[in-house]
Amino acid sequence: MKKLILLLAAAFLSCNLHSETAPETYAEYGRLICVKLPSAPFPHPERAQGRTRNNIVYPAEKHYQDSSVALFVPKGFRAGDKVDFVVHFHGWNNYVERVLTKYELIKQFSESGRNAILVVPQGPYDAPDSFDGKLEDEGGFNRFMDDVMSTLRKGKVINSQPLGRIILSGHSGGYQVISSIVTVGGLSDHVKEVWLFDALYARTEKFMDWHNQQHGKMINLFTEHGGTKQENETLMADLKKKNISFVFKNESAITPPDLKKNDLIFVFTDLEHDLVVNQRHEFRTYLETSCLANKNLAPSYGPKWTRR
DSSP states (O other): OHHHHHHHHHHHHTSOOSOTTHHHHTTTTEEEEEEEOTTSSOSOGGGTTOEEETTEEEOHHHHSOOOEEEEEEETTOOOOSSEEEEEEEOOSSBOHHHHHHHTTHHHHHHHHTBSSEEEEEOOSBTSSOOOOGGGGSTTHHHHHHHHHHHHHHHTTSOOSOOEEEEEEEEEGGGHHHHHHHHHHSSOTTTEEEEEEESOOSSOHHHHHHHHHHHOOEEEEEEOSSSSOHHHHHHHHHHHHHTTOOOEEEETTTOOHHHHHHOSEEEEEOSSOGGGTTTTTOHHHHHHHTSSSOBTTSOOOOSGGGGTO
16 A cells, blocks of 8 residues: 555656645545656647747747646546546646646546546646647547556556546537547547537537447537537537437526436536536536446446447
């Protein structure tokens, strides 16, 4: 046990999370492990010179060099026949430590009781940019998850179990990398759900291709002024023309059965754009109604796993 603690501590210290007490901060919920992975989004050739937007320069050394990835293993997690994951992608002007704290991701994840591991990779560090580097390359997500699994095996969190179900969650600009993952990431058959928190700005056809091919579940939560309303309304109108069923409700009216039993779900919220992940415990609710097993129950990989 002492050796494991030292290993995890070393892994954390190699990360760029600014708070030196982060593992202790989340200890009541489980173990936070932070590592640098070669397959993390950055650095990447397309941002080797940084980026200029609206005449503001975002240097590579500050915004596109951090290869940190946070892994959270909740208390009571049991590695079954396969290992399930939720991978969350942050939006513009953000970074891992702030995301974990501001949106209460670890608290919500723990409270959901799901038997899975949370992964939060560092995208563009505190920059207005939706590009997620190597995770948008062909096969990039496959390589990334290989590294994640290897890290967890080295840390004795899991043994030789293979990869199981994956849920991709994204807030705001996080949509872009998710659209790339379900298109060219190499693990589309493992991705069972996609959650877009006020994030469906574009690339809608990529999400729908994935949904149609993999029969995956997709939740689109959108706001009045977050910039995604028109894209969601256009998609719903197109689905109606094609007689494709979906659920559309205000957030106050959506129910757990709505979230559990349907594959295409549109939720309109009166919240502001930056509040949609945690203000009403949305992340936790989607976890609780997801395909993931409850950690208090035996993980199940029966016939339903091949579809959801």
